[in-house]
Amino acid sequence: MTAFVALLCFLLTLNQSLSLVNASVMETCKTIAASNPNINYNFCIATLSADPRSALADTQGLAIIATKLIKANATSTELTISNLLKKTTDNATSQCLSDCSSMYSGLVDTLNDAISAITSKHYLDANSDLSAAIDVSITCETGFAELKVKSPLTKENDDSRKLSTLALAITVLLK
């Protein structure tokens, strides 16, 4: 039974790694990684390919997919923060967590705006929304450093920053 499950997992992994990465995803990732030192090509491919809709998407579609991924991340981070707030006894940490909580809930609204802006081809608006998204991850993380407490959100902020940087880089390609 265990061997069977192991085999099944192996086959599934094999199937995933063999599945074709869409040409548009590869092209887009190659373009943005070449011109932007903050974009990792493999992260770009892995992130976009995780959504099956990327297989049929053009650049505009990829920008929307990337932005929705930030939103999924931000929504999950909001939940993480509210759970941390219930447990935290340190005032400074609580203060920072509350600040981050409002920033991340504002971010969800900003990302909804970004998705509408990309959909309606208002790309400059989308660019500024996505720049604001990058700022949230940095400002939240910096808050802990300023109050000299350890950030319990380093991973969340890193993920959000990487995804926002990716979405912005794709949106900048749109004309």
Ligand SMILES: *[C@@H]1O[C@H](CO)[C@@H](O)[C@H](O)[C@H]1NC(C)=O
């Ligand atoms: C958030 O983004 C990171 C980096 O792409 C990913 O590994 C993680 O699974 C995402 N989390 C959620 C809840 O979407």
Ligand SMILES: *[C@@H]1O[C@H](CO)[C@@H](O)[C@H](O)[C@H]1NC(C)=O
């Ligand atoms: C922490 O917050 C509580 C309630 O707001 C306050 O009474 C207490 O003085 C604060 N402690 C520190 C060390 O700031």
